[in-house]
Amino acid sequence: MRTGSSGMLPVVAMACLFVSSCGSHVEKADIGGSCREDSDCQSALCFADVCIDPLADQDWDGLSAGDEVEIGLDPFHPDSDRDGIPDGLEVGPELATPADYDGDGVIDALESAFSDSDGDCLPDQYDPLDALGPAGSSQMVPVLCMTAGVCGAAMNTIVATCDGSKVTCSYEGVPGWNAAEWMCDGKDNNCDGRTDEGFLHEGLSIGLPCLGAGSCGPGIVECDDSGFSTRCSSNPGASGDRSMPEVCDGLDNDCDGLTDNGMSWKGVPLGERCDGEGECGIGKVECLADRTASCSTMKGGSHEQIQEESCDNLDNDCDGRTDETFFGNASELCVPRGVCALFPNMISLKCEQGILKCDFSAVPGYSGSSEMFCDGQDDDCDGLVDEELSFAVTEPGAVIRLPGQSCGSGACAGGVVTCSPSSMSGMCSTTPLAAPEKCDGIDDDCDGYIDNGFALSWKPALETIMDREPQALVSSRMAVVEYSLEDPPEPGEPPAGIYVCGGAVGSPENGSSGISRRCWLYSFDSHRFDRLPDGPEVDSGAMVHDRAGGSLLMVGRLFASGEVAVFRMNGVDFGWSRLPWELESGEVLAAGVDPVENTLNILTNGDSGLLVSMVGLSDGSVLTVQAGERVSAGSFAAGSPSGGFVLFHACNELAGTVVEHVSPDGQVNGLPLAGQSPCMSFGAAVMPIPGRIVAIEGRALDGSVQATREFLLGDDLWHHERITVPGGQGSVMHPAMASSGDTVYAFSGEYGDGGALRRVIRLDRESTEWLVDSFVSGPSPRAGGVAFVSRLTAAAYFIGGYSDEPGGPQPVQDVWKIDLVNPRIGQIAVSGEPGAVIGAAAAINDSGQTAYIFGGLDSPPGPDSRPVSRFLRFNCIQSRFDSIQSGEGGPTARYGHSLVWAGDRLLLYGGLNDTGFLSDLWSWAPDEGWIFIGYFELSYGHQAFWDNPGKRMLVVGGRPGGGLRAYYPATSTWKSLLSGVLFDSYEGHGWFDEQSGSVLYLSSTSSDAVVVTFLEDGLVDQVIPGLQPDLIDAFVVYDPFGRRAMMLGGRDPSNGTVGTVSQIDQSCGR
Secondary structure, eight states: OOSSSSOOOOHHHHHHHTTSSSSSSSOBBOTTSSSSOOOOOOTEEEEEEEOOOOOOOOTOOOHHHHHHHTTTOTOOOTTOSSSSOHHHHOSSOOOSSSOOOOOOOTTTTSOOOOOOSSSSSGGOOOTTTTTTSSOOOHHHHHHHHHOSSGGGGGGGGOOOEEETTTTEEEEETTTTTOOOOOOOOSOOOSSSSSTTTTTTEEEEEETSSEEEGGOOEEEEEOOOOOOOEEEETSTTSTTTOOOOOSSSSSTTTTOOOOOOTTOETTTTTTTSSSEEETTOOOEEEETTTTTTOOOOOTTTTTTTOOOOOOOSSOOOOOOOOOSSOOOOOHHHHHOOOOOGGGOGGGGGEEEEEEEEEEOTTTTTTOOOSOSOOOOSTTSSSSSSSSSSSGGGGETTEEEOOTTSSSSSGGGGTTTEEEOOTSSSSEEEGGGOOOOOOOEEETTTTTTOTTTTTTTTEOOSEEEEEEOOOOOBBBBEEEEEEOSSSSSSOOOOOOOOOEEEEEEEEEGGGGGOOOEEEEEEEEEETTTTEEOOOOOOOOEEEEEEETTTEEEEEEEEETTOOEEEEEEOOOOTTTEEEEEEEOOEEEEEEEEEEEEOOOOOOOOEEESSSEEEEEEEEEOOOOOEEESOOOOOOTOOEOOOSSSEEEEOOOOSOOOOEEEEEOOOTTTEOOBBBSSOOOOOOEEEEEEETTTEEEEBBBBOOSSSSEEEEEEEEETTEEEEOOOSTTSSTTTTBBBBEEEEEEEEEEEOOTTTTTOOOOOOOETTTTTOEEEOOOOEEOOOSBOEEEEETTTTEEEEEEEEOOOTTTTTTTEEEOOOOOETTTTEEEEEOOOOOOOOBSSEEEEETTTSSSEEEOOOOSSSSSSTOOOBBOEEEEEETTTTEOOOOTTTTSOOSBBOOEEEEESSEEEEEEETTTTEEEEEEEEEEEETEEEEEEEEOOOOEEEEEEEETEEEEEEEEEEEEEEEEEETTTTTTTEEEEEEEGGSSSSSSEEETTTTTTTEEOSSSOOOOEEEETTTTEEEEEEEETTOOOOOEEEEEETTTTTEEEEEEEETTEEEEOOOOEEEEEEEEE
């Protein structure tokens, strides 16, 4: 508290304070000295008995000591009212009018901003009614409540209440207020004087500098659009968005924190393995200079593989296009043909599928890639004239004939396909020859069918169509007949070729099942066999050509009597006649003609020993001498040009093969062999020229089949060596051999696997392997397969069966086809695996495209064969086999049953299996599967046909009982039509001619045949005597085109399986 005069010192006094000449001199205290009043101090200001400097701010509150004293403040304390607020701040900027908030006359610097003298919660500094009553909300709000931010504009909505000395402010009415400042919106929402406190971006507060992601650079931290978070203003979507669309440049252009994200090439992400376009190979997806992504092997890539484009069906320049540019010279590559030859300069090049091709499109008259008109010109410039299928003529059997090719069948045969008058199609030139069909044995209307619609009668004769494949035999007789230009054959002499006769059906080791009498002539020109009349039935022997006598001679042991006889074949009808020469019995080992002595020399292994017989060909004299003891089984011999024989003794465990020369007079001399003797048995040999012997070695001691050995005479020794390897064409036992000059031929015999040598094989001089010389002429001998006719292809098909081989029956698994309108026969390639088809049954649907085969045996008939239930389908157009799943509950395994197509389904009946005869009847349709119909008569080995006019299945033959009977599906009833002994047969063959309504049946119990003809008022039967050949298990089909019964192969009890194709024809009328 000031103790001197109040108020400012007089100006005069102040001036005199520093001027010594003013009045009398009074000693005044210096600043800091003691005083009682202002005049005691040189500074003229005394406060609290201390002289102070009125200009100094010694309490550092922003006011001079003089000013503080002037307005009543304590110059020694910066906060005169002790409220924590410096005096300078409370006085305000105008010293003349110090701040008095509550207007009570007491300036704010002297009233506490916090003390509440009257306890109304309003501090004295703000309370104008100190001790006069409680403060109102409007008074407390500006002082005691937060009024910053959103509260400043809405203080009237703030409610302040006082409870004792505690004030409570309610901001609930303030728009946008929230105590937690949870909105980032640039506002002070909690009115605490701070804006968006607590919101940070990467640790930085709102308003501070920041660095955006990726390439977005510097910015300022700001609130994002959601109001709940922050962002850098340079980031995507912010106020200063500096982001750019992402490009492939190693930068984060879109500022999403990822570099080159989303960059890919054809869906392959950046950095992953890629396969470039075209020929641009394997690489990795990478960024290119143009900031795009591509495979590294593509253009601009780090391992670019682009090459110049050429015509090679490749995309060399990797642009997604192939062969868009190419180079070439049309004049060098294109040959002008047809109409294009008239305008060669208008031919250019084009590239198609990687090949440079000629472009004729600019040539006048060019028709394009195919002919448009049948006009006798080459309009498409391909070197062919009118070759389009649209100009073709379809012949019976779906045979396609193009213009210029032969066409026509029946009465129209011999035509040529020509262009029609419209030039849009082709036509057969002989079509005008077609006439209404009449019964004359000719296809008058040229539809492929002979006497179609007429009733015919069966002829009482079996005619052989083709028989050119000898059956499997061993130890056949074989001879070569040849002539020269200088010495041609005389009339009546046998034609040139190789003659083969007889042989055993099955090897002796496996028990021969018969002796064949069949003879064949093999042509050097055609390389095929022709069947000759049967020869004598001999079980051992030889054939020789008697050139001087102009005949072929056969000497052999008769199978029936054991006699040795000589037969001569004439060259006119190839018939054999026995010559009246009596010879001692025995196994005939070899024979030869001595042209000097004009004798037939025969080497026989007789009962009494080894014999040599010389038969005079001019006088018939016979001289027989003994040449030693009997030789062991397996020995064989060859005639020598000198008239003698070379004998090969079968080897045994003690010694190899001894080779001897037997002279016509019976003298025997061993041939001196160089080196160790070979081991040979059951072979054959020939001496083509003096000093050379070729021998097929036959069987070794261990049972293996060996090779071919050559013996050559030199330095008084016979040097020998194998000239082929075992396992080749000539590795057989029991063969037949013959020679022509230095060339050796072989036929028949048994291979190591039991199969037969069926082809003529040839061994040339200096050759080390046998070559197959004969061509396949037709189906090999076979029996027991299935056959059917397709009207769609106009062909008969023959599938499977078995063949008698020297080592026992073996399955045949090829397929043969005979064209019925234009006679041709050939083996066809098939797809699928039919396996063994033996004893099965087959039927074909009405369309002629699909045939079905069911059942049969798993191997040729014998004690080890078992029935099967295999169900096959054969497509005649595609030549393809497929298996059909029968499913559960279908027919059991069987053989000897029947199968017919009954309009829309199969009917399967009877057969035989391991339990005995069967009587069940089944139906099968593609959409139904197998359906059991019922049990009826037991039947095995019968034949069945579908009689479409009668809507019935005809069953003929079979056992037990046999007979002719009919099944009617509509009523599921049977009717017996005819019985008789000829029908009591399980190995018979039958045919049905629907147009004639007749069944032809060849019984296996008789040589007679029976024909049953159905008439409107019943039926008649007729026996044809002697029609049945001695065959069983043949393939049989009815040919509706030629109106004939056809038979292929079968098993002859004497000759085994055969390959004969024969027919029984019909004639007009009943």
